[in-house]
Amino acid sequence: xxxxxxxxxxxxxxxxxxxxxxxxxxxxxxxxxxxxxxxxxxxxxxxxxxxxxxxxxxxxxxxxxxxxxxxxxxxxxxxxxxxxxxxxxxxxxxxxxxxxxxxxxxxxxxxxxxxxxxxxxxxxxxxxxxxxxxxxxxxxxxxxxxxxxxxxxxxx
Amino acid sequence: xxxxxxxxxxxxxxxxxxxxxxxxxxxxxxxxxxxxxxxxxxxxxxxxxxxxxxxxxxxxxxxxxxxxxxxxxxxxxxxxxxxxxxxxxxxxxxxxxxxxxxxxxxxxxxxxxxxxxxxxxxxxxxxxxxxxxxxxxxxxxxxxxxxxxxxxxxxxxxxxxxxxxxxxxxxxxxxxxxxxxxxxxxxxxxxxxxxxxxxxxxxxxxxxxxxxxxxxxxxxxxxxxxxxxxxxxxxxxxxxxxxxxxxxxxxxxxxxxxxxxxxxxxxx
Numbered sequence: 536x537x538x539x540x541x542x543x544x545x546x547x548x549x550x551x552x553x554x555x556x557x558x559x560x561x562x563x564x565x566x567x568x569x570x571x572x573x574x575x576x577x578x579x580x581x582x583x584x585x586x587x588x589x590x591x592x593x594x595x596x597x598x599x600x601x602x603x604x605x606x607x608x609x610x611x612x613x614x615x616x617x618x619x620x621x622x623x624x625x626x627x628x629x630x631x632x633x634x635x636x637x638x639x640x641x642x643x644x645x646x647x648x649x650x651x652x653x654x655x656x657x658x659x660x661x662x663x664x665x666x667x668x669x670x671x672x673x674x675x676x677x678x679x680x681x682x683x684x685x686x687x688x689x690x691x
Numbered sequence: 692x693x694x695x696x697x698x699x700x701x702x703x704x705x706x707x708x709x710x711x712x713x714x715x716x717x718x719x720x721x722x723x724x725x726x727x728x729x730x731x732x733x734x735x736x737x738x739x740x741x742x743x744x745x746x747x748x749x750x751x752x753x754x755x756x757x758x759x760x761x762x763x764x765x766x767x768x769x770x771x772x773x774x775x776x777x778x779x780x781x782x783x784x785x786x787x788x789x790x791x792x793x794x795x796x797x798x799x800x801x802x803x804x805x806x807x808x809x810x811x812x813x814x815x816x817x818x819x820x821x822x823x824x825x826x827x828x829x830x831x832x833x834x835x836x837x838x839x840x841x842x843x844x845x846x847x848x849x850x851x852x853x854x855x856x857x858x859x860x861x862x863x864x865x866x867x868x869x870x871x872x873x874x875x876x877x878x879x880x881x882x883x884x885x886x887x888x889x890x891x892x893x894x895x896x897x898x899x900x901x902x903x904x905x906x907x908x909x910x911x912x913x914x915x916x917x918x919x920x921x922x923x924x925x926x927x928x929x930x931x932x933x934x935x936x937x938x939x940x941x942x943x944x945x946x947x948x949x950x951x952x953x954x955x956x957x958x959x
Contacts, residue, residue, distance in 0.1 A: 536739060536770065536771065536772045536773065537737075537739050537740075537741050537768070537770060537771050537772075537773075538737045538738035538739040538741075538755075538770050539737065539768070539769050539770040540735060540736075540737045540741075540759070540766070540767045540768055541735070541736040541737065542733055542734070542735050542736075542758065542765070542767055543733075543734045544716075544728060544732055544733060544734065545732045545733070545734050546728070546732055548715050548716060548727075557711060557714070559721075560764070561763075561764070565769070654733070654765065654767070655765065655767025656767055662767050662768055662769040663767040663768075664767070664768050664769055665766070665767070665768075666721075666763045666764035666765065666766055667720060667764050667765045667766075667767060668719070668720060668721040668763075668764040668765075669717070669718065669719045669720060669721060669764070670716075670717075670718050670720075671710075671711045671714040671716060671717040671718070672714065672715055672716040672717075672727075673713060673714055673715060674715055674716075675715075676713060678713065682712060682713075686711050686712070
């Protein structure tokens with residue numbers, strides 16, 4: 536038997552009132568599957584990028600309020616994708632492969648409680664089941680949409 | 692320049708061209724580039740060894756709790772169980788025909804065989820099997836990695852069978868359909884053959900074992916299925932000079948869902 540990979544980051548950064556997460560990976564065969572999560576170690580306070588039903592997704596949840604979940608363009612198994620989520624108070628934006636941003640305006644008390652990073656799992660839930668090529672974190676910055684589109688554009 | 696702070700958490704402001712603009716942490720596992728956090732900061736909890744491959748097709752084993760990073764990236768997988776009890780080929784006894792590994796079946800069709808070696812290549816336990824071809828017609832031999840009826844299965848399930856298999860002597864440059872077929876067979880009551888799925892025939896070479904992992908993926912069809920039987924078929928339509936000089940190395944057989952290889956605990 537091979538056990539599940541539970542991957543976290545030691546010495547995570549100090550998160551501020553806004554956050555941006557980026558991931559580049561080969562599309563997962565699983566549903567759902569996590570790329571990257573910043574959280575307080577619970578599902579009640581988190582910001583994440585993931586894949587669900589072959590679509591790119593991002594989600595935020597704060598203080599047990601209902602989840603703000605955004606769906607972007609399709610992300611099929613075996614296909615490379617670049618995904619980013621940016622959040623700040625009242626702002627939740629998802630960009631996948633340079634496409635137009637998907638947005639929501641959730642009630643959200645952003646980030647100072649984030650103190651954990653999980654990579655490719657949630658943690659111990661929803662493993663990516665594949666290769667994560669790259670992750671990046673802006674723990675105190677809501678990266679502008681133009682930059683989100685630029686950094687997620689696939690170079691062919 | 693870029694801020695150093697606590698391992699660069701202040702963010703890159705342009706000094707490192709590869710870093711995404713303004714990112715405090717940029718971990719490019721695929722290319723081995725790290726900014727703001729080193730690969731050594733990854734905390735991995737995985738209670739078993741596991742494999743990962745690279746862009747060259749080389750599989751490497753990583754110890755438990757070690758991040759599986761290759762030039763394909765960082766591999767994160769859920770737990771998997773190998774349905775093959777003895778996937779590392781333990782228990783084989785050299786001879787003609789010799790004794791196959793525990794729980795394995797080597798069924799001669801038109802090819803007879805000998806167990807000619809056991810050992811480990813790059814940490815992977817293997818069994819070497821010499822093929823004794825008889826004619827220039829289509830010869831073949833079936834090697835099953837389990838006993839019939841051992842792996843319970845149902846209709847509509849997707850099964851994968853994989854193994855590392857290489858050529859250790861001789862040639863497989865003979866006439867088609869010489870080569871390897873990974874297979875998943877459907878078996879019914881009493882082990883009755885119901886059907887199968889396969890990949891290939893695939894051409895084996897004497898390149899490193901870790902570069903030759905072959906797999907078949909099959910969704911079972913029969914309503915009468917009770918079990919699956921994973922294995923390989925070797926077709927051998929050879930030149931006369933090759934008939935008694937060709938051997939294959941078989942290792943890390945695996946049956947289950949699609950996943951990276953699993954080497955089980957060695958028997959005995």
